[in-house]
Amino acid sequence: MNIKIERAALLPTLSLVGSVVEKQQTLPVLANLYFGLEDGQLTIVGTDLELEISETLEDVEGDNGAFTVSARKVLDICRMLPDESVINFASSGDKVVVSSGRSRYTLKTLPAQDFPRIEVTSFEERFKINDLNLKRILEKTAFAMAIQDVRYYLNGILFELGLNTLRAIATDGHRLAQSEETIQLSVEKLRQLIVPRKAVAEITRFLGNVEETEITVQMSRNHLRMIRGNTTMITKLIDGKFPEFKGVLETTMSATGIQVNRGELIDVLNRAGILTTDRFKGVKLRLAEGNIAVTANNPEQEEALEEISVEYDGEPIETGYNVSYLIEAAKAIAGDTVLLNFQGNDGICILNQPGDEVSVWLVMPMRI
Amino acid sequence: MSRQTVIPSAPPDEFTFASFEPGGSRALVESVEAIAEGRRPGTVLYLWGKGGVGKTHLLHACCAAAGALGRPFRYLNCDGLPDARDADVLPAAREPGCLVCLDDLRPPEHDGALELEWLSLYEEVRQAAGNLVVAASGPPGEIGLRTPDLVSRLSAGGVFHLATLDDAGKRRVLLKRARERGFDMPEPVIEYIMRHHARDTGSLFSLLDRIDSASLSQHRRITIPFLRELLSGQG
Secondary structure: OEEEEEHHHHHHHHHHHHOOOOOOOOOHHHHEEEEEEEOOEEEEEEEOOOEEEEEEEOOOEEOOEEEEEEHHHHHHHHHHOOOOOEEEEEEEOOEEEEEEOOEEEEEEEEOHHHOOOOOOOOOOEEEEEEHHHHHHHHHHHHHHOOOOOOOHHHOEEEEEEEOOEEEEEEEOOOEEEEEEEEOOOOOOOOEEEEEEHHHHHHHHHHOOOOOOOEEEEEEOOOEEEEEEOOEEEEEEOEOOOOOOOHHHHHOOOOOOOEEEEHHHHHHHHHHHHHHOOOOOOEEEEEEEOOEEEEEEEOOOOOEEEEEEEOOOOOOOEEEEEEHHHHHHHHHHOOOOEEEEEEEOOOOEEEEEEOOEEEEEEEEOOEEO | OOEEOOOOOOOOOOOOOOOOOOOOOHHHHHHHHHHHOOOOOOOEEEEEOOOOOOHHHHHHHHHHHHHHOOOOEEEEEOOOOOOOOOOOHHHHHHOOOOEEEEEEEOOOOOOOHHHHHHHHHHHHHHHOOOEEEEEEOOOHHHOOOOOHHHHHHHHHOEEEEOOOOOHHHHHHHHHHHHHHOOOOOOHHHHHHHHHHOOOOHHHHHHHHHHHHHHHHHOOOOOOHHHHHHHHOOOO
C-alpha cells in the first residue's frame, strides 16, 4: 500500500497517538503504531493495551491497506524532516519505505491484524462536555493524584457523575483537590469511576488546543471513551474503591477565609522553599494578628523568614506543611486571590477560590 | 523527624461475612449467616471465644446482612451498656422477626436485675420469631451469670466455640484486610511479620493500621526494610 501525506498534517497526529506507546513493551507490536488507509481516511492508532488513542485524517492520498511500524522511529523521522516535506509510505511484505525528497528509510513492519485494539461491546452511559470545561476541571485537580502508590485507586482521578454534574476528586492521601462542572446528564444514582493517571495525562494532551469543541464521553463498566472530532481515546478504568472523604469535605467548602494575593503567596512559598530539604519540604506557617509568617529551616541551621500582611485578628496558629503541596494548590486556583482557612486542632489548610463554591483544595499538615 | 499527616477517611474495614476469615469455624459462620437471612426464626445462638477471634466482627456482619435484607435488627454491646431497660431493645425485639445481637455478654456489675431483663429479652425474641445472637468470652455457665434460668436458656440453643485462627488463617486474614484497604502485602512481608511480631489478631490488626498509615504518609511500598523501620519505631 501507499500513503502520501504532508508532514505538517501527519506530525501532530503521530505525536498524540505515539505518546501512548511505552518505552518497554510486553509484546513487540505494542512498540508500533497502526496505519490504516480506507477510502482516503488514514487512521493511526497507538496502544499500551490499557489506553488506546486513535486519530483519523481525511482526504489522504493512497491505496487501501494497513501496516504497523515502530512509533519511535517513524515519529523521529517525521519530526526531523524539513517543515514543508511531503512524506510517502510504501509498504510491501514486512517492510515499509518512508521517503521524502532525497531521504529514504526502510523500516520493518508487523502485520496490522496482530495489532491489539481495545474491544468494548457496549457503553451504558454518555454525556457531552465542552473541552474548555474538561480542561478546567482537570487543571484544578489532576496535580493531586498519587504517583505509583501501592493503593492503585489513588493513582488516578475519581469522576463522580451525578445529575447534571461531573465532580473530579484527586488525592495522594497528603492533599486533595476537588472541583465540579455542569454537564447534561440524567442519572438515577451516583456513578463513580477512577480514570488512571496515564489517561489523565493523555486527556490533557488531547485537549492541547482548546477550540470549544464538544467532547463525547462514554462509559462502560470497565472503560471510558472520549471522542473529540476525529480523535478517540479509550482507557481502562481503575477497579477499586476510592476512599470516602465526605466527613472532611463537607466541612471544608467555605466562601470565607483569610484573603491572600495568590502571586505573592506563590512567590513567598517558592523562596522559603529554597531552604527546605529535598526529602521533607516542610515550611511553618504562623498566622498571627495582621500577618502570616512563613519559615523554613534546614539541617545546616539556616533559616528563611517571609511575611505576608493579611487581615486576621484571631488567635495565633502555627502549623507545618509540605511547601510543594501549598504551591501546587495555589497554582491550581484561578484569579488573583486565594482564601485560606485552617481547620481543626491539626490545622488542615483549606484553600478556596473566591466565587468558586464547587472547588476546594486541602493540604494536610506535616509535623516538623 | 518530620511526619506528613494523612487525610482522615472512613475506616476501610467492613465487618461483613465476606471479610470474615472463618478458619476452622466455617459451620458456625454458616449458621450465623442463616440466622441473618431469617432462615431460622426463633433461634438463639451463643458463641464464645477469646478476645480477637472475631466475635464482634460476626455480630456486625450478621446485622449488616440482616439490614441489607430489610430485616429489623439491634446491636448491643454489654460493655458500657448501663441498662438495657433504657434502650429501645425490648420494644424493638417485639417487632416480628427482629434480630438482636448482644455482644460481650457479662454479668452486670451493679445491677442484678439486668440479667432478668436479658432473660425477658430472650423470651420476647423467641415469641416474636426473631433471633438472638449472643457473644461472650466463655460458655454460658462459666462467665459468672447469677440467674440460673438465663444460663439454662442460653445453653439450650446452639452454643458454639469460636477458635483462634491458626497461622495460615492469620496470614490469609492479613492479606485480605490489606487488599480491602487497596494494597497488597507481599508474602515475604507477611512472613517477616509472623516471625517478628506478636501474632494475636488484635496485635496484627493494629500493626496493619500502622503499616497502612505509615506507607501512605511516607508514600512507600510495603517491603521488609520499610517494616523493619516501622517496627523499630523509626517509621
